[in-house]
Amino acid sequence: MPPATPRYLVPFHPKRIPHHFVDVLIVGGGIAGLRAAMEVDPPLSLLVITKDAMRESNSAYAQGGIAGVLDPDDNFENHVADTLVAGANLCDQQVVEMVVREAPEAIRLLMQWGAVFDAHAGGELMLGREGGHSHRRIVHALGDATGHEIMRAMIRRVEQQRLGQLWPDTFTIDLLTDQGPDQAMECRGALVWNAHHGKTFVWAKQTILCTGGSGQVYRESTNPPIATGDGHAMAFRAGAVLADMEFMQFHPTVLYIAGSSRSLITEAVRGEGAHLIDSEGARFMTGYDERAELAPRDVVSRSIVEQMEKTRHPCVYLSLAHLGADEVRARFPGIAKACMQFGIDIATDPIPVRPGAHYMLGGVAVDQQARTSLPRLWAAGEATSSGLHGANRLASNSLLEGLVYGQRAGAGASRLALEEGDTFHAIPLENPPVEAPAGAASAALDxxxxxxxxxxxxxxxxxxxxxxxxxxxxxxxxxxxxxxxxxxxxxxxxxxxxxxxxxxxxxxxxxxxxxxxxxxxxxxxxxPVADDAAWRRHVRLRRSDQGEVIVEETPQSEPSA
Structure with missing residues (x-):
């Protein structure tokens, strides 16, 4: 049976495309996708698809670390409160409490899998502090390369457990949908493409979407080239509900060198005491917020933009000159190396920075078990809207979310796949070519x-x-x-x-x-101001049968803090 309406993209007919059958399909190989893979029961067939190399994901570029209550002077209530404050009264408090309480065990599990976090000489973990956090609770690795170390350990673990079940350099074109027994549409896998083999139908009992963010829709972004919102778009076309798509988090400090790629200057730099100064050398954050450089990202980003307008200068600067030079270079070796390419010594020279699109808070709406509104489709990580972040993500909560929801998605999909018999067969779906609207251009596109x-x-x-x-x-x-x-x-x-x-x-x-x-x-x-009376609610989006965007609002929620 064909989809309810043509969905653009590639026309297809199953008889002309090779088929592949699996129990669980995971689209995306970042921290959420790999954590989901580890939960899939060994007897089940599993396939993890990534559109680039396994090590190329937003997760791998994470600098700051993972937040978790590991210090005796800290507690879950503090972490929950910090998350709720940052989320601007739009978090789901039950979700926040669930994720925060699972953080310590998630971090310890990474260590069991071989991730090496920075520690003091006695073996005690070094805990950093970032904007919005009331305590030191951020674990990091290799100074400012936490994502790289975590992905190294997780990729090694998955490759050992699931040899031959990883398809890198494979683009997922669209999700496959069909009517289920109750006549409602459900996900049955995906249509994928590889430069060497062309298109392939991957039929799956359960599909997990972990495709990451969409920062590349902005000119100024910290995201790698792969972050083009593919999962958001394909879920929308398939009929899943999306939420909170207005909430793109802009990281306040992105290295600004005209003509070069943008590099993230981690939140931890300000957490360790760096000052923001303007083009005249004046420290300005104290004039915008009493928390100064440790204010949440939305406050710092807004303040930087205002200061740039006041000074009519294209950027502001981070100064670490008042901190110890040796300590600065040792704590942030990756940033030091990136800046030195442009002749900037981070221990002595001001670092030019400005905001850039960083983290997509909105995405495919999921419940606490990582289920989407489309049966047989699960989702985790930056591609989702889980209720953890609200209207502004607290620093270093994103890798944590990927671990917690990846585990839930993998476990849930695995359980249902085990309950379903092995009656693999190709469903006769078709997506015929769509005629362009009258008057649409037919010339080649640039x-x-x-x-x-x-x-x-x-x-x-x-x-x-x-x-x-x-x-x-x-x-x-x-x-x-x-x-x-x-x-x-x-x-x-x-x-x-x-x-x-x-x-x-x-x-x-x-x-x-x-x-x-x-x-x-x-x-x-x-x-310019928040309106709790009218807007303490979420904006949800779905696709009409005619392919148009339907905008809905959830009922007003109770205050989260």
Whole structure:
């Protein structure tokens, strides 16, 4: 039976495409995907698909660390309270308490799998502090390469347990959906593509989406090139509900060197005592917030943008000159190396920084067990909206979320797959070619030009600050592009990524238009204050049968803090 409506992207017919059958399919190989893989029962067949090399994910680029209550002077209540405050009264308190209480055991499990965290000479873990945290509770590795060390250990563990079940360099084009016994649509796997083998149908009893973020829709971003929102877009096309898509977290301190790629300057730099100064050398954060450099990311990002406007300068600067030079270089070796490429000694020279898109708070809506609204589809990590982060993620809670929800997704999918008999067969799905709307352009597309235009538009009109007219203008431009880009039957990942980025950008803007207030990372100049009476609720998005975006609001929730 064909999908309810054509979904653009590639036309297909099963008879012309090879088939592969598995019990559990995991799309994405970051921390959430690999943690899910470890929970799949050994008798089950498992396939993990990543669109790049296994080590290329947002997880691998994480610098700061993982938050967890490991200090006797700290407690779960403190970590919960810090998370709720950062989340701007939009967190799910039950979710926050669940994740925070599981953090210590999740960190200890990583250590059992071989992850080596920085420790004092006596073996006691070094605990750092970052913006928004009331206590030192951040474990880190290799100074500022925590994600790299965690992924090294997890990849090694998965490869040992699941030899031959990893498909790197494979692009997931779309989820496969069909009507279930109750006539409701359900996920049955995915259509994937590899440069060497072309397209393949991967039929699965259960599918777990762990595709990461979408920071590449912005011109200024800390995210690697792979973060194009593919999971968000394919889940939307498949009919899953998404939530909180207006909440993109901008990291306040991204290395700003004109013409170079943007590098993250971890939150831990400010946690260790770095000062933010403007182009005139003045420390300015104390004038915006009593917590100064240790204020949550949304406050620091907004303050930096305001200070840049006041000084009419393209960036501000991080200064570590008042700290010990040897200690600074030893604590942040990765940042020191990256800055030295541009002749900047972080121990003595100010580091030019400005905000950049960093972490997607919104995504596929999941419950506490990582179930989505689409049967047979689970999701974990940055691709989701779980209720942990609310309107602003507390630093170093993201890797933790990936571990906790990855475990739940893997365990739940494994349990249901074990309960289902091995009646593998191909479902006769079809996705016929879609005719372009009348008047749509038929000339060849310059994909790079459209992508650059989209990224600039999103940064300019839906960035740290946004307002109604700028969002309206952005949506009009995106609709013009989608009319002649989405119906195209493109044949390679660059084209599919652009289609996904257009869909995700439209969803982000639709949600931002709906939320007529400022809350957490969502800052509107035309509605500059939070409105708890009207907006202590979530904006949910789903696809209509005609392919249009339907915007809904959840009932008003009780205060979370």
């Amino acid at each position: 994909l790079e030009d459209i992508r650059n235009a989209l990224k600039s538009l999103m940064w300019r009109n839906a960035g740290v600050w946004r307002n109604g007219p700028s969002l309206d203008e952005a949506l009009r431009s995106i609709h013009r592009w989608t009319r002649y880009v989405l119906p195209r039957q493109l044949t390679e990942p660059d084209g599919w990524e652009l289609q996904n980025m257009l869909i995700v950008s439209e969803l982000m803007i639709a949600a931002a238009q709906q939320r007529t207030e400022s809350r957490g990372v969502h800052l509107r100049t035309d509605f």
